[in-house]
Amino acid sequence: MLLWRQAQGDKQIIVTCPGVDVPGHMIYEKTARIMKSGMIRFVIMKAERRETMNSYKVENIAAVISYIEAHLNEKLDLDTVANAVCYSKYHLHRMFTDTVGITLHDYIQRRQLTEAAKLLVFSKKPIIEIALIAGYESQQAFTSIFKSMYKQTPLEYRQNEVFYPLQLEFTLNKNPTVPDTIMQEISYATLADIPDWMNFIKLVIDGFPCLDESSHLEQVRQYVGQRQALIMRDGSTIIGAAAFSHQTGSIDFLAVHPQYRHYGVAKAFLDFMMCNIFVGREISITTFREGDKADTGQREDYKRLGFAESELLTEFGYPTQRLILPPKQEKGDDER
Secondary structure, three states, X not given: OEEEEEEEOOEEEEEEXXXXXXXXXXXXXEEEEEOOOOOEEEEEEEOOOOOOOOHHHHHHHHHHHHHXXXXXXXXXXXXXXXXXXXXXXXXXXXXXXXXXXXXXXXXXXXXXXXXXXXXHHHOOOOHHHHHHHOOOOOHHHHHHHHHHHHOOOHHHHHHHOOOOOOOOOOOXXXXXXXXXXXXXXXXXXXXXXXXXXXXXXXXXXXXXXXXOHHHHHHHHHHHHHOOOEEEEEEOOEEEEEEEEXXXXXXXXXEEEOHHHOOXXXXXXXXXXXXXXXXXXXXXXXXXXXOXXXXXXXXXXXXXXXXXXXXXXXXXXXXXXEEEEEOOOOOOOHHHO
16 A cells, blocks of 8 residues: 655545555655645655665766677677676676666667668668678578567568667766656656656657657657656656546556666556546557567566556557556456
8 A cells, every 4th residue: 555645735545555565576656746836746765775876876887888889799698798898798687787777788689770771771881791890601691680679671661761769879867866866857848848858858768769869859849748758867867757538548658767677666667547537447558569579578567567468559650558457446446
């Protein structure tokens, strides 16, 4: 059970909301206060401590990312990068995954495929040459992994002449709040937040295949104007954002900064929407289909939050699936 403490003028009202325990071994105690400005403030305190998101580790991973970006046109793997930055490959693997939420191998592969896709659309280089630049020893191997990620062969992708990235360079928050006592704020996004929102998109593009930035910008403006867009910040850095539709009962956009994916941010957004926006209503969201190699974990994250599988869809030519979260019932509802 979550307690939401609402501040209305000088009055405070305790509102109980049927909540869902945070999945896994992490236990959170949340209190919320709605300020006069409309901002909702959460203090998230962990009952079980885990490795802190310290600035030293973030600086090290930022250096690793810089090295990768400078050598994207070379053959890269865990051994190569570990030797270059003077870490054991086991320590680097663990540190990288803990910090940004995906493995170093996946980051390298997705970045190189993104650069390859760019060359397919914006250059006339032969596909075999692009395959070699992307670190593949044969066009056949390149075609196989490219199709599994982009759902088109390199030739089909080139002929369609529409580029979208699988992964853009991670830009990390080098001064994160220590998450053991992190102060997180959810607020309705304003027009002034849109530039930061669009920069945030570059960090979470892995969860939104075929996303077109110009179209998304127009959609965000509409969501903001209708008070259907939410953000959460750590200091000046957006660490989470959500857009939803009152009419359809859907979450149309939900993303978390890669550094903060292990700290209950998505859950905080869902709790707020369940208790304040979609009270007693079914909620839907769309994501990758099961087994999609382009999925970096979003589908599993949603299922851990309680979403269940629904119908298969195709959105913007990409195969997806609709997931549904049934309305939460308070104890005793079934007995009434």
